[in-house]
Amino acid sequence: GENVEQHPSTLSVQEGDSAVIKCTYSDSASNYFPWYKQELGKGPQLIIDIRSNVGEKKDQRIAVTLNKTAKHFSLHITETQPEDSAVYFCAATDSWGKLQFGAGTQVVVTP
Amino acid sequence: EAGVAQSPRYKIIEKRQSVAFWCNPISGHATLYWYQQILGQGPKLLIQFQNNGVVDDSQLPKDRFSAERLKGVDSTLKIQPAKLEDSAVYLCASSLGLAGDNEQFFGPGTRLTVL
Numbered sequence: 354g355e356n357v358e359q360h361p362s363t364l365s366v367q368e369g370d371s372a373v374i375k376c377t378y379s380d381s382a383s384n385y386f387p388w389y390k391q392e393l394g395k396g397p398q399l400i401i402d403i404r405s406n407v408g409e410k411k412d413q414r415i416a417v418t419l420n421k422t423a424k425h426f427s428l429h430i431t432e433t434q435p436e437d438s439a440v441y442f443c444a445a446t447d448s449w450g451k452l453q454f455g456a457g458t459q460v461v462v463t464p
Numbered sequence: 465e466a467g468v469a470q471s472p473r474y475k476i477i478e479k480r481q482s483v484a485f486w487c488n489p490i491s492g493h494a495t496l497y498w499y500q501q502i503l504g505q506g507p508k509l510l511i512q513f514q515n516n517g518v519v520d521d522s523q524l525p526k527d528r529f530s531a532e533r534l535k536g537v538d539s540t541l542k543i544q545p546a547k548l549e550d551s552a553v554y555l556c557a558s559s560l561g562l563a564g565d566n567e568q569f570f571g572p573g574t575r576l577t578v579l
Contacts, residue, residue: 357506385565396468396555396570397507404565442506450564451520454506 355380355447359455366462372430374458376443379424383445386419386426387452391440400441401428433462466490468571470556476577482544485574489537489558495519496533497568498541499555507555513539514562543576551578 356379366372378386384405389397403410403417403426410417414433419426426445430437443455469488477483489496494515499507510529512519515536524531528547533539543550553573559566 359506387567389570394572396557396572398570399567402565402567444506446564449520450562451509451512452564452568454508456504456506 355445355453357445357453357455359443359458361458363459366433368433368462368464370433372433372460374428374441376455377425378445380447382448385446387444388417388428389442397442435462435464438462468556468558468569470571470574472574474575477546478579479548480545483546484540484542485554487539487556487571490569493558493560495559495562496539497557498531501553501555546578548578551576
């Protein structure tokens with residue numbers, strides 16, 4: 354089945370700097386890769402996603418890149434702000450179309 | 465638009481007791497999911513409904529967990545009897561359709577502590 358690995362598990366950045374989170378997946382049939390942000394006491398919220406026919410997607414300060422050959426995808430947050438502090442999860446659909454999540458990255462943005 | 469509602473938000477029980485969680489999905493969403501999120505891990509799918517039918521319950525520990533979605537709207541997840549390892553946040557999510565690339569909207573979750 355699909356196995357999604359996510360690194361790093363924690364990431365501390367200075368406000369204004371960039372943050373990068375990387376994920377790898379195992380199922381070559383995976384074709385949808387969403388990223389979720391989870392704030393304390395809340396459920397995950399979709400922030401950006403990418404499909405297998407696209408290599409890069411950007412939405413304001415966040416961007417996602419996908420390398421299907423290498424089976425990895427990354428989340429980039431530029432000009433980080435304190436409100437970006439949260440846990441971020443990557444995910445990939447398995448052969449059955451079900452989402453498999455990574456273990457999460459705790460991002461802390463310090464002023 | 466109202467989001468996914470869950471109750472209760474917190475529950476503390478002793479092992480071997482039973483517990484039930486309730487979920488009200490976004491209006492019009494045909495697909496409903498229950499996930500288990502253990503501390504420090506990503507959500508793990510327990511069961512998926514399409515309207516009032518089960519699509520996937522392969523990861524549901526059926527000897528102690530059960531779920532239903534009567535009338536294809538609200539859903540309940542039950543654990544009986546609970547074990548210590550069931551301590552987790554139980555997340556409900558819903559989406560418009562069945563396809564894996566339909567955005568899933570998550571509720572705030574129910575934090576279960578089993579003592």
